Amino acid sequence: MSAASSTEPVAGKxxxxxxxxxTGDGMVQLSFTLPVPHDKRAEGAALQLAQKMGIDPAMVxxxxxxxxxFTFFVVYGRVHHLVDVSKxxxxxxxxxxxxxxxxxxxxxxxxxxxxxxxxxxxxTDAHTVGIDAILNIKGYAxxxxxxxxxxxxxxxxxxxxxxxxxxxxxxxxxxxxVLVSQVVTxxxxxxxxxxxxxxxxxxxxxAGRQPLLVVGGPRFDEAAAADLGVDRIFGKGTTPxxxxxxxxxxxxxxxxxx
Amino acid sequence: MATRHRSKVGLDPAVVRKARGLARRAGAPIVKMAxxxxxxxxxxxxxxxxxxxxxxxxxxPWVNRLVDAVRExxxxxxxxxxxxxxxxxxxDGEDLSAIAQKAAAGSIHFRLPTGREATRAAGAARRAVAGxxxxxxxxxxxxxxxxxKLGDPPQRPWLYLIVATGDIYxxxxxxxxxxxxxxxxxxxxxxxxxxxLDYVPEGATRQGYAGTYATQENFRLMRAAxxxxxxxxxxxxxxTNYASGLCMPEIASLAGLERLDMxxxxxxxGILFRxxxxxxxxxxxxxxxxxxxxxxxxxxxxxDNYLTTADAVDAAHTVTxxxxxxxxxxxxxxxxDWQLGLxxxxxxxxxxxxxxxxxxxxxxxxxELFPQAPxxxxxxxxxxxxxxxxxxxLDGFFNLAGALTGQSILLLGMMxxxxxxxxxxxxxxxxxxxxYVINAAGNLYEDFRxxxxxxxxxxxxxxxxxxxxxxxxxxxxxxxxxxxxGTFGLMRRPADAGKGFxxxxxxxxxxxxxxxxxxxxxx
Numbered sequence: 139m140s141a142a143s144s145t146e147p148v149a150g151k152x153x154x155x156x157x158x159x160x161t162g163d164g165m166v167q168l169s170f171t172l173p174v175p176h177d178k179r180a181e182g183a184a185l186q187l188a189q190k191m192g193i194d195p196a197m198v199x200x201x202x203x204x205x206x207x208f209t210f211f212v213v214y215g216r217v218h219h220l221v222d223v224s225k226x227x228x229x230x231x232x233x234x235x236x237x238x239x240x241x242x243x244x245x246x247x248x249x250x251x252x253x254x255x256x257x258x259x260x261x262t263d264a265h266t267v268g269i270d271a272i273l274n275i276k277g278y279a280x281x282x283x284x285x286x287x288x289x290x291x292x293x294x295x296x297x298x299x300x301x302x303x304x305x306x307x308x309x310x311x312x313x314x315x316v317l318v319s320q321v322v323t324x325x326x327x328x329x330x331x332x333x334x335x336x337x338x339x340x341x342x343x344x345a346g347r348q349p350l351l352v353v354g355g356p357r358f359d360e361a362a363a364a365d366l367g368v369d370r371i372f373g374k375g376t377t378p379x380x381x382x383x384x385x386x387x388x389x390x391x392x393x394x395x396x
Numbered sequence: 397m398a399t400r401h402r403s404k405v406g407l408d409p410a411v412v413r414k415a416r417g418l419a420r421r422a423g424a425p426i427v428k429m430a431x432x433x434x435x436x437x438x439x440x441x442x443x444x445x446x447x448x449x450x451x452x453x454x455x456x457p458w459v460n461r462l463v464d465a466v467r468e469x470x471x472x473x474x475x476x477x478x479x480x481x482x483x484x485x486x487x488d489g490e491d492l493s494a495i496a497q498k499a500a501a502g503s504i505h506f507r508l509p510t511g512r513e514a515t516r517a518a519g520a521a522r523r524a525v526a527g528x529x530x531x532x533x534x535x536x537x538x539x540x541x542x543x544x545k546l547g548d549p550p551q552r553p554w555l556y557l558i559v560a561t562g563d564i565y566x567x568x569x570x571x572x573x574x575x576x577x578x579x580x581x582x583x584x585x586x587x588x589x590x591x592x593l594d595y596v597p598e599g600a601t602r603q604g605y606a607g608t609y610a611t612q613e614n615f616r617l618m619r620a621a622x623x624x625x626x627x628x629x630x631x632x633x634x635x636t637n638y639a640s641g642l643c644m645p646e647i648a649s650l651a652g653l654e655r656l657d658m659x660x661x662x663x664x665x666g667i668l669f670r671x672x673x674x675x676x677x678x679x680x681x682x683x684x685x686x687x688x689x690x691x692x693x694x695x696x697x698x699x700d701n702y703l704t705t706a707d708a709v710d711a712a713h714t715v716t717x718x719x720x721x722x723x724x725x726x727x728x729x730x731x732x733d734w735q736l737g738l739x740x741x742x743x744x745x746x747x748x749x750x751x752x753x754x755x756x757x758x759x760x761x762x763x764e765l766f767p768q769a770p771x772x773x774x775x776x777x778x779x780x781x782x783x784x785x786x787x788x789x790l791d792g793f794f795n796l797a798g799a800l801t802g803q804s805i806l807l808l809g810m811m812x813x814x815x816x817x818x819x820x821x822x823x824x825x826x827x828x829x830x831x832y833v834i835n836a837a838g839n840l841y842e843d844f845r846x847x848x849x850x851x852x853x854x855x856x857x858x859x860x861x862x863x864x865x866x867x868x869x870x871x872x873x874x875x876x877x878x879x880x881x882g883t884f885g886l887m888r889r890p891a892d893a894g895k896g897f898x899x900x901x902x903x904x905x906x907x908x909x910x911x912x913x914x915x916x917x918x919x
């Protein structure tokens with residue numbers, strides 16, 4: 139993915155409009171629900187919304203009552219907005235998103251053994267939803283969890299694991315990465331727990347030998363990794379393949395001789 | 397479903413008999429293990445049936461506190477009933493609740509009664525638990541009466557829709573709206589992670605993660621709301637929840653007490669997908685199925701899940717094997733065939749040539765192997781991409797396969813699968829899709845006769861043959877070893893690992909559990 143290709147104008151044009159059945163017609167379609175009973179006024183309300191969205195003229199091509207209190211609409215119409223393709227900015231991920239198959243292949247090629255991941259909820263936090271979404275084979279958002287990856291060995295310690303237990307188990311399993319999930323944020327518990335955890339790993343491992351420390355949870359700031367002493371923070375909505383891709387990327391980088 | 401004809405795919409009755417015989421041989425050692433062991437959750441369910449409810453200030457249920465206290469004082473190998481009702485008889489507390497609170501505070505200690513004291517404690521325990529079973533029986537009669545009065549859905553398959561807001565008070569209007577849109581069965585998805593809680597939360601709950609906690613109060617509230625909408629619509633709307641995870645026996649008991657109608661209850665799902673200890677799962681499962689049998693609840697098994705991890709063509713026979721095992725375990729626990737909502741799914745890659753024919757073959761195989769079971773057919777999830785238009789078409793084909801192969805319950809697919817949690821409009825569109833297909837196809841099942849040696853019939857016979865091969869290997873290897881080897885859903889689960897194993901114990905001589913005894917005796 140070169141930087142140039144992502145801003146290359148399509149067929150030489152840099153200013154474009156949506157295409158329905160003719161160049162420049164600007165036609166779009168959308169559907170939505172309004173919390174009103176279906177009548178003439180409801181259809182007028184749908185048109186008003188479409189017009190405020192910049193669709194002009196807008197046509198309500200379908201309206202259907204869904205029970206006594208809701209109406210579903212399909213709207214077609216023209217937008218006049220211009221898109222300047224040369225101004226589109228693409229933020230490239232620092233690492234490529236890998237499919238489970240590719241992640242497995244890369245682990246095999248670069249590590250010559252299984253990648254070991256130890257996961258836990260630490261402190262009093264009993265909400266394993268995050269760690270389970272990432273680790274359990276059931277997965278999250280249609281993606282399988284890390285247990286599904288043939289080349290990843292997952293040790294999920296579950297909830298309410300103490301920091302010393304986590305460190306000890308990580309050493310015993312020779313963990314490449316430690317995944318910690320924190321949901322409870324009362325009195326900043328998630329931040330205190332994470333700092334305590336990263337400090338404990340620093341103390342018990344020789345410098346530069348500790349596993350990758352990764353924390354996740356809905357209330358973390360993804361930019362605060364350095365402050366908390368961890369390698370990476372994942373926020374809400376992170377999927378297993380993002381985590382797997384990151385692990386492969388980070389561990390491969392660490393193990394490539396300088 | 398009474399008039400089934402000769403096999404449409406030419407299944408050889410001898411092969412079918414062989415498959416069932418192998419499933420029995422594979423399952424029998426598990427049943428033997430389940431009959432000689434108990435678990436903390438079975439003991440807690442016994443206390444729940446005897447009427448113990450409520451939780452301490454930290455939200456830990458009294459059944460947990462009481463079982464833990466008994467375990468500490470005398471162990472659980474004799475069961476929780478004798479020491480607890482002995483304490484009642486001794487006057488340590490006026491009822492179970494008082495005993496639990498005092499035991500939690502450390503002010504009383506338990507002792508195993510012997511001789512006449514033991515007989516007396518057993519009698520009192522049996523009377524208390526019989527009270528809970530009587531309430532379950534009453535709820536079953538009440539359901540039968542309501543169905544007789546209001547009627548079942550006018551069409552087959554029944555339409556099954558999911559709600560999952562996390563807040564029971566938000567779930568209720570959504571469930572009622574879904575029923576008005578045409579749902580015949582409402583399932584309230586549980587909060588992620590509840591399966592791994594070793595206790596059942598208490599009370600009405602308003603915050604869950606991707607689902608709503610299963611609690612007795614939430615069950616009661618939702619059943620009452622659906623009773624209201626059933627009256628309004630003139631058909632009985634069924635309610636489904638999940639008897640799975642570490643508290644299977646307790647949740648099954650609560651479901652019976654609160655008149656839920658269907659429960660997800662798979663013999664291996666928790667083992668494979670939640671890493672729950674295999675022994676814990678099988679012991680808990682047997683008890684929970686005995687309760688479901690008593691309560692007239694239809695169980696839904698979870699074979700669809702295998703196909704979300706393994707390939708739907710390569711692993712088709714593992715679904716059949718699991719269905720046969722689920723059937724064996726269910727019948728052994730006393731469930732009748734009409735209660736076996738065996739699962740399967742439409743998960744073949746739609747880009748594969750002949751994928752629809754393959755789906756028809758698999759769906760017909762299940763239909764013909766289990767002619768009296770209310771099969772639950774699950775929609776595509778794995779190959780839903782975010783292209784909602786393509787997804788809507790795929791769901792239409794799923795519905796058509798369901799109508800064409802005589803499925804009993806359709807869990808309706810959402811075109812926004814893999815995009816968002818279903819919107820109000822997604823459910824409405826899903827019902828329209830199913831209604832159109834079922835209405836247009838009518839009783840097409842009657843006319844659908846695949847060529848005797850055509851692709852569909854051959855494929856169905858091939859999958860059954862592969863299932864027999866796998867069952868033979870499982871019988872040789874033992875089921876626990878097969879699970880440990882990753883035979884199902886590609887997961888390896890050793891018999892002595894996984895969550896909840898510390899809650900499993902062998903029954904000693906003199907073990908007494910009045911619930912087990914009464915359930916084995918039947919009503």
